[in-house]
Amino acid sequence: MPDELPILQFVDRPGITDLGWGHPRPELLPxxxxxxxxxxxxxxxxxxxxxxxxxxxxxxxxxxxxxxxxxxxxxxxxxxxxxxxxxxxxxxxxxxxxxxxxxxxxxxxxxxxxxxxxxxxxxxxxxxxxxxxxxxxxxxxxxxxxxxxxxxxxxxxxxxxxxxxxxxxxxxxxxxxxxxxxxxxxxxxxxxxxxxxxxxxxxxxxxxxxxxxxxxxxxxxxxxxxxxxxxxxxxxxxxxxxxxxxxxxxxxxxxxxxxxxxxxxxxxxxxxxxxGAYQAHVERIRAAYRAQRDALVGALRAELPDFAVPAPPGGWFLWLRLPAGMTAKTLLAAAEPLGVSFAEGTDFHIDPNTGDDHIRLSYSLLPPAELADAAALLARAVRSLA
Amino acid sequence: MPDELPILQFVDRPGITDLGWGHPRPELLPxxxxxxxxxxxxxxxxxxxxxxxxxxxxxxxxxxxxxxxxxxxxxxxxxxxxxxxxxxxxxxxxxxxxxxxxxxxxxxxxxxxxxxxxxxxxxxxxxxxxxxxxxxxxxxxxxxxxxxxxxxxxxxxxxxxxxxxxxxxxxxxxxxxxxxxxxxxxxxxxxxxxxxxxxxxxxxxxxxxxxxxxxxxxxxxxxxxxxxxxxxxxxxxxxxxxxxxxxxxxxxxxxxxxxxxxxxxxxxxxxxxxxGAYQAHVERIRAAYRAQRDALVGALRAELPDFAVPAPPGGWFLWLRLPAGMTAKTLLAAAEPLGVSFAEGTDFHIDPNTGDDHIRLSYSLLPPAELADAAALLARAVRSLA
Structure with missing residues (x-):
C-alpha cells in the first residue's frame, strides 16, 4: 500500500478554504x-x-x-x-x-x-x-x-x-x-x-x-x-x-x-x-506574501466595511477583531458550512475564556485570488449572523 | 574568516591514531x-x-x-x-x-x-x-x-x-x-x-x-x-x-x-x-567494516598473543580486557605519547571505579592498514608497561 500513509501535516478538508494553517504556499518553496x-x-x-x-x-x-x-x-x-x-x-x-x-x-x-x-x-x-x-x-x-x-x-x-x-x-x-x-x-x-x-x-x-x-x-x-x-x-x-x-x-x-x-x-x-539563492528567494517570497496580504486586506475591507481590518506590516497572519456580540466560535460554526475556516482567537491565549472576540486569518498558504474568495465567504458568514 | 569555525564533531589530534571515536570511515559515506x-x-x-x-x-x-x-x-x-x-x-x-x-x-x-x-x-x-x-x-x-x-x-x-x-x-x-x-x-x-x-x-x-x-x-x-x-x-x-x-x-x-x-x-x-541504494550501500559497508574488524582483530592477536582478543560479531567496537594489574588509565598514558588512543572502559559504566580493566577500540573510522598500525602501537604501549 505505497504512499497511502500521510506525507504532510496539512489535513485537506474538501470544500473548505482553510485560513487556519500557518503553512507556506507550495509554489513559493524553492x-x-x-x-x-x-x-x-x-x-x-x-x-x-x-x-x-x-x-x-x-x-x-x-x-x-x-x-x-x-x-x-x-x-x-x-x-x-x-x-x-x-x-x-x-x-x-x-x-x-x-x-x-x-x-x-x-x-x-x-x-x-x-x-x-x-x-x-x-x-x-x-x-x-x-x-x-x-x-x-x-x-x-x-x-x-x-x-x-x-x-x-x-x-x-x-x-x-x-x-x-x-x-x-x-x-x-x-x-x-x-x-x-x-x-x-x-x-x-x-x-x-x-x-x-x-x-x-x-x-x-x-x-x-x-x-x-x-x-x-x-x-x-x-x-x-x-x-x-x-x-x-x-x-x-x-x-x-x-x-x-x-x-x-x-x-x-x-x-x-x-x-x-x-x-x-x-x-x-x-x-x-x-x-545568493537565499537572498533572491527571500525577496521573491516577500513580494509574493505582500501581494497575498494586500489581497486579503483589500477584500476584507471591501466585503466588511464595518470591520476595522488592520494591514499587518509583516509575517503570515491577520488578527481580526470581531464586532461586539459576535464570537469566533459562532462565526466559525457559520463559516465552515459556507466553505471557509480560520483559527479562533482563544487558541492563542492561556485562558480559554479570552480571545473569543478575535480570529486569526493566515494569508501564507493561498494565492491572492483564493484569499479574496475566502474573504467573500467569510463576509457571507458574518452577514448570516447579523 | 570563512570556514575557520569547526564543521565536524571530530577533533583531529595530529600524530595520534585515535580509536576512541565511533565515527564512520569517510570513504564509506554515500x-x-x-x-x-x-x-x-x-x-x-x-x-x-x-x-x-x-x-x-x-x-x-x-x-x-x-x-x-x-x-x-x-x-x-x-x-x-x-x-x-x-x-x-x-x-x-x-x-x-x-x-x-x-x-x-x-x-x-x-x-x-x-x-x-x-x-x-x-x-x-x-x-x-x-x-x-x-x-x-x-x-x-x-x-x-x-x-x-x-x-x-x-x-x-x-x-x-x-x-x-x-x-x-x-x-x-x-x-x-x-x-x-x-x-x-x-x-x-x-x-x-x-x-x-x-x-x-x-x-x-x-x-x-x-x-x-x-x-x-x-x-x-x-x-x-x-x-x-x-x-x-x-x-x-x-x-x-x-x-x-x-x-x-x-x-x-x-x-x-x-x-x-x-x-x-x-x-x-x-x-x-x-x-535499491540503501541495500547496496549496506552490503558494501558491511563488507568494509568486516574487513576492518578482521584487520584489527588479526593484528591485535598477532601483536598481543597473551591477550584474549574477541572477534565481535558486528557493530563498530572491540571491547578488550586488559591483563591483571594493567589499567585503562595507565595504558592510555603510555599509548598517547606513542601515537595511539582509545576510550577507557570506565566511560561506559555509571560507577567511575568500574571498567578500568577494559578499553574500547573503534574500528569504524580507519582502513585496515591503519588499524593494523594502531594495533602495533598499542602493543608497544602494553609492552612499555610490562
Missing amino acids: VRQWHEATRAALDTYDWRAMTYGHSAGPGPLVEWLATRMGEVDGAPGDPAEFFVTAGASHALELIAKVLAEPGDVVLVDAPTYHFALQIFRDHGMELVSAPQDAIGIDVEALDELVRVLRGRGKRVAFLYLVPTFGNPTGQSLSASRRDGLTRFASIANVTVVEDDTYRELGYDGAPPQSLWTSAPGGPIVRVGSFSKTVAPGLRLGFVQAGPHVVAKLAGLGYVTSGGGLNHLVALTMAAFARS | VRQWHEATRAALDTYDWRAMTYGHSAGPGPLVEWLATRMGEVDGAPGDPAEFFVTAGASHALELIAKVLAEPGDVVLVDAPTYHFALQIFRDHGMELVSAPQDAIGIDVEALDELVRVLRGRGKRVAFLYLVPTFGNPTGQSLSASRRDGLTRFASIANVTVVEDDTYRELGYDGAPPQSLWTSAPGGPIVRVGSFSKTVAPGLRLGFVQAGPHVVAKLAGLGYVTSGGGLNHLVALTMAAFARS
Whole structure:
C-alpha cells in the first residue's frame, strides 16, 4: 500500500478554504534551488557533510548567520552566540529544557503563538500571561507581577514573545515598549525569549531592531527559523544567546551523542545562502506574501466595511477583531458550512475564556485570488449572523 | 574568516591514531548516492518534501521501515508502530521525555553506551546498573532489584540496553537471556528500551532476533538509526513502539509545532531506499567494516598473543580486557605519547571505579592498514608497561 500513509501535516478538508494553517504556499518553496544547493554542499564539503557535525552547528552556516543578522537587524552577530537547531520549535523545546525546571513560571505574551504554549506545558512549566494594555505588554504591571510571583517563592524562568510581525497578530511591539522590556529584563533579571521567526518577512520597510541587538549583553535569547524564509520541511532554526546558554545547549547529552542537530541540512543552507539563492528567494517570497496580504486586506475591507481590518506590516497572519456580540466560535460554526475556516482567537491565549472576540486569518498558504474568495465567504458568514 | 569555525564533531589530534571515536570511515559515506536520492525525492514529492511533514514521519519512509524490519529481523513492522526521529540519540531523548519523570530510575546495562547515560542524566533520572554475571544481565537479580527499588517507593521508568552488536562490546545478548529479559519485562511490567542501532552491521551471519519482535505486545520500545547504515550527518532515526508511546511522541507540543522531525531527509531516505541504494550501500559497508574488524582483530592477536582478543560479531567496537594489574588509565598514558588512543572502559559504566580493566577500540573510522598500525602501537604501549 505505497504512499497511502500521510506525507504532510496539512489535513485537506474538501470544500473548505482553510485560513487556519500557518503553512507556506507550495509554489513559493524553492524546490529546484534546494536541489542545486544540495549538489553544491556535497561538492564543497563532500563526506564532511555526512558525518557527525560540530555541536553548535557547522562553521559555514554560523558565519553566514552572523553576517546576515547585520543585514536584517541592528548589528552583525558574533559566531560564538549561535547554536543551530532542528527548527525554531526545537529551539524553544531546548531553551525550556536548559533554562527551566518543572514548576517554573513562563510569562507569555497574550495573544501569542499557541504551540509555544504547548511546548512550555510539556516541560511542566506554569504559564502566566504578561499583563497587557491597548498596545502590548504593560511593562510596569509586568514588573509588579514578577515581584508578586517571586514573593510567592516562584521562579520565573523567562518571558516568551514574538515581538516582530508576531503570531497571531502580524504586528510588532513599539519601540518604546521594546526599550521598556529590555530595561525590565536587565533590572529584574528575567530572561526574554524573543521568537524572531518572522523578521525577514516585513512588507512595508525594515523590521524593528530586535530586543537581542537592542540590549547587548542583556538576558535575551533570540530564536530564528528557516521555516518561513526557506522551507519548514528542512527543520532548521537557530538560537542566538550568551555563551553560557550556548554552552548549556551544546553540552546536552543528546547533542554530544549525535553531534550537530541537523548537520547536512545546515551545510546545505550554507551553500544555499552563499550562492545568493537565499537572498533572491527571500525577496521573491516577500513580494509574493505582500501581494497575498494586500489581497486579503483589500477584500476584507471591501466585503466588511464595518470591520476595522488592520494591514499587518509583516509575517503570515491577520488578527481580526470581531464586532461586539459576535464570537469566533459562532462565526466559525457559520463559516465552515459556507466553505471557509480560520483559527479562533482563544487558541492563542492561556485562558480559554479570552480571545473569543478575535480570529486569526493566515494569508501564507493561498494565492491572492483564493484569499479574496475566502474573504467573500467569510463576509457571507458574518452577514448570516447579523 | 570563512570556514575557520569547526564543521565536524571530530577533533583531529595530529600524530595520534585515535580509536576512541565511533565515527564512520569517510570513504564509506554515500555522498554521490545521497545527491541522487535528493534529486529523486524532490522530483517525486516536489514541494511536499519541503513543507510541514506528518508528525510520525512521512508515509513512504514508514512503509519502507515496516518492510525492512521483516528483512533484517523476525517480522515486518506495522506502520502505526513507527515514529521517525532526528537520530537515535534524539529518539532516546524523546523516550526519556515521554516515559520518565525526574527522579525516576533508569536501569542500564553495564557496560553500555556512555552518551545514553548522559541523556538520561539530563532528564534528572537516577541511573542504576542492571546486575551482571559472566554473560550479561542477570535477570533474576534484576527482578529482585526492581522489587527492592519499588519497595523504596522508586518508579522504574525503563531498562536501557544495546543487546545486538552492542556499544561498547560489539557482542550480542544470548538467546536465553533475551527470553528471560522479555519475560521479566512483561511480568514485572518494566519497559525495555532496546537500542537496535547496529542491527544491520552483522559480519558473521544474521543478527539475533530483536527483543521487540520476540515479544509482540510486550513493553518494548525499539530505537533504530540511519547513522551507522547511511550517514550520521543526516540525523535520522526512528522509534518502533506500541501505539500509546507513538501517540505520546506525536502529541508533543514541539512536534505539533514543527511537524515531522526531519521531514525532507526522511523523504530523501525513502527515495534512497526505494531505489535499491540503501541495500547496496549496506552490503558494501558491511563488507568494509568486516574487513576492518578482521584487520584489527588479526593484528591485535598477532601483536598481543597473551591477550584474549574477541572477534565481535558486528557493530563498530572491540571491547578488550586488559591483563591483571594493567589499567585503562595507565595504558592510555603510555599509548598517547606513542601515537595511539582509545576510550577507557570506565566511560561506559555509571560507577567511575568500574571498567578500568577494559578499553574500547573503534574500528569504524580507519582502513585496515591503519588499524593494523594502531594495533602495533598499542602493543608497544602494553609492552612499555610490562
